[in-house]
Amino acid sequence: MEHTYFFAVDLGATSGRTILGCLGEGKMELKELTRFPNHIIETGGHCYWDIYALYNEIIRGLKVVAKDNLPIRSIGIDTWGVDFVFVGKDGELLRNPYCYRDPHTTGAPEEYFTHIPRERVYDITGIQIMNFNSLFQLSTLHRNHCSALEAADKILFMPDALSYMLTGKMVTEYTIASTSQMLNPRTKRFEKELLDVADIKEEQFGRFVFPGEPIGVLTEEVQKITGLGAIPVIAVAGHDTGSAVPAQNERFAYLSSGTWSLMGIEVKDAIINKESFEQNFTNEGGVEGTTRFLKNICGMWLLERCRKEWEATNNYSYTELIDAALTVPAFRSLINPDAPCFSNPTSMIQAIGHYCKETNQPVPQSYGEITRCIFDSLALRYKQVFGYLQQMAPFPIEKLHIIGGGSRNNLLNQFTCNAVCVPVIAGPSEGTAIGNIMLQAKANGLVSDIAAMRQLISTSIETVSFEPQQAEEWEEAYKKYLAHYREDI
Numbered sequence: 001m002e003h004t005y006f007f008a009v010d011l012g013a014t015s016g017r018t019i020l021g022c023l024g025e026g027k028m029e030l031k032e033l034t035r036f037p038n039h040i041i042e043t044g045g046h047c048y049w050d051i052y053a054l055y056n057e058i059i060r061g062l063k064v065v066a067k068d069n070l071p072i073r074s075i076g077i078d079t080w081g082v083d084f085v086f087v088g089k090d091g092e093l094l095r096n097p098y099c100y101r102d103p104h105t106t107g108a109p110e111e112y113f114t115h116i117p118r119e120r121v122y123d124i125t126g127i128q129i130m131n132f133n134s135l136f137q138l139s140t141l142h143r144n145h146c147s148a149l150e151a152a153d154k155i156l157f158m159p160d161a162l163s164y165m166l167t168g169k170m171v172t173e174y175t176i177a178s179t180s181q182m183l184n185p186r187t188k189r190f191e192k193e194l195l196d197v198a199d200i201k202e203e204q205f206g207r208f209v210f211p212g213e214p215i216g217v218l219t220e221e222v223q224k225i226t227g228l229g230a231i232p233v234i235a236v237a238g239h240d241t242g243s244a245v246p247a248q249n250e251r252f253a254y255l256s257s258g259t260w261s262l263m264g265i266e267v268k269d270a271i272i273n274k275e276s277f278e279q280n281f282t283n284e285g286g287v288e289g290t291t292r293f294l295k296n297i298c299g300m301w302l303l304e305r306c307r308k309e310w311e312a313t314n315n316y317s318y319t320e321l322i323d324a325a326l327t328v329p330a331f332r333s334l335i336n337p338d339a340p341c342f343s344n345p346t347s348m349i350q351a352i353g354h355y356c357k358e359t360n361q362p363v364p365q366s367y368g369e370i371t372r373c374i375f376d377s378l379a380l381r382y383k384q385v386f387g388y389l390q391q392m393a394p395f396p397i398e399k400l401h402i403i404g405g406g407s408r409n410n411l412l413n414q415f416t417c418n419a420v421c422v423p424v425i426a427g428p429s430e431g432t433a434i435g436n437i438m439l440q441a442k443a444n445g446l447v448s449d450i451a452a453m454r455q456l457i458s459t460s461i462e463t464v465s466f467e468p469q470q471a472e473e474w475e476e477a478y479k480k481y482l483a484h485y486r487e488d489i
Contacts, residue, residue: 004446007065007072007231008436009058009162011079012405013259014038014304016054018061019430020070021437023446028437028460030430034061040099047099047344049158051085055165059225066227073444075166075218076236076436077159080260081179081284082134085161086152087170094148097158100132101344104144108136111143115197119277124191126272126283127181128296134180139198155204159236167216167233170206175237177205178285185270185283185291211237211287212443236439237287247454251398253389255382255416256431257406259301263385264294265393279388287439288450293392295385298337300406302374305348310367322411324368325375331477333361333373337381339489359484379415380481383474386420400424403431410464417466418474427463434461 003024010017016038020031036057041048058077065072086094098104108131113121118129127133134157141149156164157176164170177183177190182200184191190202209215217230247254256262270283270291284292303321310316316324335342335355345351352370353363364370390397400422402413407426417424428434438453447453 004441004444005070005072006437006440006444007062007075008236008433008440009061009075009077010430010433010436011038011054011077011158011162012432013080013301016057017433018058018064019433019437020065020072021433021440023437023441023456026456026459028434028441028456030433030437033064036060040101041096046104047102048096049083049099051093051096051158051161051165055162058162058166059222062222062226062228072228072231074232074234074440076234076440077162078236078432078436079158079162079176081157081176082132082137083158084134084137084180085156085158086148087154087156087161087164088151089153091168093161093165094151097161098137100137102132103344105131105136105140107131108140109133112136112139112197116193121181121194122277123272124184124194125181126185126270126276127179127183128280128282129181130296135182135194135198138182138200142198142200152204154206155200156206160206163215163233163235164206166218166222168219169216169233171209171215171235172205172207173235173237174208174210175285175287177208178283183285185272185285188285209235211235211439214443234440234443236436237285247399247401249398251395252401253386253393253397253399254401254403255406256404257299257402257409257412258404259299259304261297261299261378261382261406262292262294263297263382263389264292265389265397267291267293267394271392271394273392275388275392279392281388281392287435290450293389295388297378297381297385298342299378302337302342302348302352302378303371305345306352306367306370306374309347309349314367316367318409321367321371322409324366325372325411328366328368328372330372330473331376331480332369333364334380334477334481334484335359335373335377336485336487336489337374337377339486341489355486355489358489359486361484375412375415376477377481378412379419380474380478382416383419383421383478384481384485398422402426403428405429407431413464414466414469418469418471419478421468421471421474423468424466425463426466428457428461 006021008019017035018033022029215233286292364373413426
């Protein structure tokens, strides 16, 4: 059987990679071509992404493809959600985009709700209220008379902006647009009532495309730079992980575990009701008209930031941190990972200490104690959110699939399994990249639907299974977690 090659760009909030996907003989193989950091640039009181550096890394990956003479069929780009780029009337990018961790949106939802009530915004969009959602970013920029916004002819979300730099074509990919809190999932259009507050027009966005649709081909400039031909760029699900879940039936929840953790289920129609509003769950567009009903949870961001602080004296590996976590008492100090103080503190170690002090718990001191505090707390937060999912899901949840980089952390996987008390299947670790390649494969007619994607994935990757242990200890720990749970620190 002929082998078919695809090029995936998978950009996370702390790192990015370019990946070669190969389909043939009923299997899929991945090969990482390049890996690179994605740095937040802090200057002038703001946090930015360096979109030109990201573009350059994509070009570097494409040069590897050309050098190795790999016959790729297409290119797909996935990124994190909500952030965007302004484009002027002359087609030029107007500045590097703000990062969602920029402090300018602190308190932005509350200000926005003076124009349209919170309940109304949620009822229209079904999106979890978070201060960095595109809607609140844009309304803040409008209120602050941002010169880039005032000069903007077009607004492109991150994957769409990078596709534009490669093809010269401006589009708005539906699933990434659904993270913005400006889209109505019932009409699948931007909602004028919401845009008006920020003085934004629907025409300022590129034409809507859905996962699997072609965007354009590499420009002559990019062809010349890379040594490639007119390779098509396909709109993949901008940040979909659902298509990468190797599920045997529909009765599953998934946890995409990385810098952020996304826990949710796959449903046909958006779930927008009093309970989903109160628990602040989100409805994001998925593949083939599905909806990802989920909650964003702070993930490995906590440990990543601590590791950065420890680097000055000790560059601890994950293995060292996990080993150290196992030598200290369990459940000694527990935090709410989603408390505001952990959003972007100057020192994550100090922020954890402050939370523990405020809740009358021992302050973790050693790197083992801090790591254990993070792992215990994340697992218990997952239990909390999983409980909400169980109440709202239109079906019984029989398994939890963990995908993404965090799926390689067997200790946290076991803790999570103990906490949620259902079997856990961990893998694949490159969930978004696989979803990206699968959608390219569908666009090229090699797979027919999600079921076929999942079948192919299940025969191509190895997963690790976990069964719940120590149920009583974890139930007791959960009571302690709830007793120390705070949203105001």
